[in-house]
Amino acid sequence: MYQGTGPTDHEGTASGDGAGRCPYSEDGALALHRGGELPWRQLRERHGGLVPVELGPGVPGWLLLGYKENLQALRDQTYFSADPRPWRSTGSPARSGALGHDGAEHQRLRAPIVEALAAVGTAQLVPVVERAAVHLLGRAAADGSADLIGQYAAPLPAMVFNELFGLPDEYGRLLADIAERSWSADPREAADAGDSVRGYFRGLVERKRREPGEDLVGHLLAHPNALTDEEAVEALSMLWATGHEATTHLIGNALLKLLEDPNVWTAYLGGTLTPEDFIDYVMWTDSPIQVLAGRYSTMDIRFSGAHIRKGEPLLFGLASAHTDPSVSRGGDDAMALAGNRSHLAWGAGAHRCPATAFSREMVRTAIDMAVDRLRGMVLAVEPADLRRRPSLSVHGLEELPVWFTATGERTERQEPPQERGPMRTWIRRRRRPVAQGARYQAPLSREGGREEAETVVAVPEPKRRRAPQGAGARYQAPFAKQEDVPDPLDRLLATWTPRG
Numbered sequence: 001m002y003q004g005t006g007p008t009d010h011e012g013t014a015s016g017d018g019a020g021r022c023p024y025s026e027d028g029a030l031a032l033h034r035g036g037e038l039p040w041r042q043l044r045e046r047h048g049g050l051v052p053v054e055l056g057p058g059v060p061g062w063l064l065l066g067y068k069e070n071l072q073a074l075r076d077q078t079y080f081s082a083d084p085r086p087w088r089s090t091g092s093p094a095r096s097g098a099l100g101h102d103g104a105e106h107q108r109l110r111a112p113i114v115e116a117l118a119a120v121g122t123a124q125l126v127p128v129v130e131r132a133a134v135h136l137l138g139r140a141a142a143d144g145s146a147d148l149i150g151q152y153a154a155p156l157p158a159m160v161f162n163e164l165f166g167l168p169d170e171y172g173r174l175l176a177d178i179a180e181r182s183w184s185a186d187p188r189e190a191a192d193a194g195d196s197v198r199g200y201f202r203g204l205v206e207r208k209r210r211e212p213g214e215d216l217v218g219h220l221l222a223h224p225n226a227l228t229d230e231e232a233v234e235a236l237s238m239l240w241a242t243g244h245e246a247t248t249h250l251i252g253n254a255l256l257k258l259l260e261d262p263n264v265w266t267a268y269l270g271g272t273l274t275p276e277d278f279i280d281y282v283m284w285t286d287s288p289i290q291v292l293a294g295r296y297s298t299m300d301i302r303f304s305g306a307h308i309r310k311g312e313p314l315l316f317g318l319a320s321a322h323t324d325p326s327v328s329r330g331g332d333d334a335m336a337l338a339g340n341r342s343h344l345a346w347g348a349g350a351h352r353c354p355a356t357a358f359s360r361e362m363v364r365t366a367i368d369m370a371v372d373r374l375r376g377m378v379l380a381v382e383p384a385d386l387r388r389r390p391s392l393s394v395h396g397l398e399e400l401p402v403w404f405t406a407t408g409e410r411t412e413r414q415e416p417p418q419e420r421g422p423m424r425t426w427i428r429r430r431r432r433p434v435a436q437g438a439r440y441q442a443p444l445s446r447e448g449g450r451e452e453a454e455t456v457v458a459v460p461e462p463k464r465r466r467a468p469q470g471a472g473a474r475y476q477a478p479f480a481k482q483e484d485v486p487d488p489l490d491r492l493l494a495t496w497t498p499r500g
């Protein structure tokens with residue numbers, strides 16, 4: 001996924017470092033690498049269905065603005081390839097695994113992912129999401145205030161994935177911590193986190209080859225397409241990269257919609273707006289991915305009035321497509337958009353997200369749990385003071401501070417305070433609402449207590465390999481030697497210093 005540097009919002013009215021600078025390069029291309037706002041409506045009015053861009057100095061590309069252009073490039077595999085390898089020298093964005101292949105090779109890499117996700121199914125997924133939600137919300141419940149991104153929407157998918165991968169919770173906390181670091185503004189910290197993610201998935205594949213299980217990774221590895229270790233690591237890293245951040249911000253953006261619009265809140269809780277329709281509404285109006293890289297033209301073509309040369313990268317402007325007047329007749333109204341599934345937030349065509357049902361279920365459950373557990377939840381700041389992630393690609397909040405009815409109970413064993421970057425100043429802090437009674441406090445505090453006791457990250461003893469049962473003495477020496485080699489996942493956990 002292309003990570004830009006400039007903050008933008010739904011209709012591109014955000015401010016940011018790039019504000020005030022000319023957005024165009026000398027040859028008239030929109031210089032995406034300079035950051036700054038992307039005013040979608042004006043871009044469409046000025047350029048039509050697509051605009052020439054500069055991805056980096058001297059690296060040309062195209063940003064698709066129209067709904068029709070985005071859909072066509074998503075679906076067409078003759079003129080538009082997802083495979084970046086022939087064009088690497090152009091400095092174009094990287095894609096890997098199934099995402100970076102076409103045709104039969106794409107199908108070979110995609111099928112194990114699709115089938116492993118299908119094997120999880122919602123019956124298995126929902127209780128896993130609920131457990132993670134209870135754990136995270138229980139930790140916040142005593143205070144009556146929380147940042148629903150840092151304390152909930154970001155760690156939740158990490159804990160869910162980790163459990164579906166068949167690993168104990170301490171690895172889920174590790175993964176959540178790595179994820180938080182990978183979004184760091186410090187490039188070194190982010191790069192180190194990237195290496196650790198890779199280490200996590202390498203260790204996971206190695207362990208699951210050794211100890212296969214009936215979990216998502218077990219299904220992936222057992223698939224008849226017989227992925228190599230390297231391909232399995234690639235598949236899982238890609239699944240994580242595409243899934244985690246988007247899910248976090250879909251949860252965050254959805255919770256914000258509920259919190260800032262009482263009509264939406266009432267319609268959702270009252271059942272007039274079904275969870276399906278609500279999620280589609282968020283996808284239309286506040287999709288977590290607003291720009292996505294992309295495709296490469298396989299030949300010189302004329303496309304929507306522009307001359308695109310062979311090998312030039314194309315970026316999908318999903319946020320622009322969703323506000324294209326040719327499809328956005330319902331405007332921003334939740335009820336008018338209800339039932340309209342034709343947004344492009346999950347992609348389209350051969351690479352369409354294989355995890356739509358999975359993500360919908362995870363997000364729906366996460367929202368319901370937060371609404372149910374954090375009684376009297378309201379925004380703790382004015383909506384205008386919420387900060388968006390400084391990314392061209394991802395559309396999500398830095399934080400989502402809320403107040404709710406505190407349980408008031410402290411547990412005996414407190415986790416050390418988490419360091420979450422520099423102190424935040426929320427300019428127009430809202431007044432805390434009056435407590436809404438004690439009837440919800442007992443269950444929350446009980447769960448909070450139970451979960452809190454588990455929050456200290458234990459550094460385990462290195463995992464020992466088991467000697468084969470009944471093997472004679474002649475096998476013992478080599479195995480005894482291997483016992484000293486710690487499992488790579490345990491090594492990662494043992495050497496990891498949690499934040500704070």
Ligand code: HEM
Pocket residue numbers: 074082098099100110113117238239240242243244246247250288289292293294344345346347348350351352353354355358359
């Ligand atoms: C809100 C959450 C999500 C959104 C908005 C989203 C969106 C997308 C989009 C737009 C694509 C198509 C990319 C393209 O055509 O170039 C895609 C592909 C993909 N997504 Fe998702 N996704 C989400 C969650 C997930 C999750 C949770 C997983 C894994 C469990 C996942 C796994 C994948 C994979 C493996 C692909 C590549 C499919 C292929 O190339 O055949 N996604 N996703």
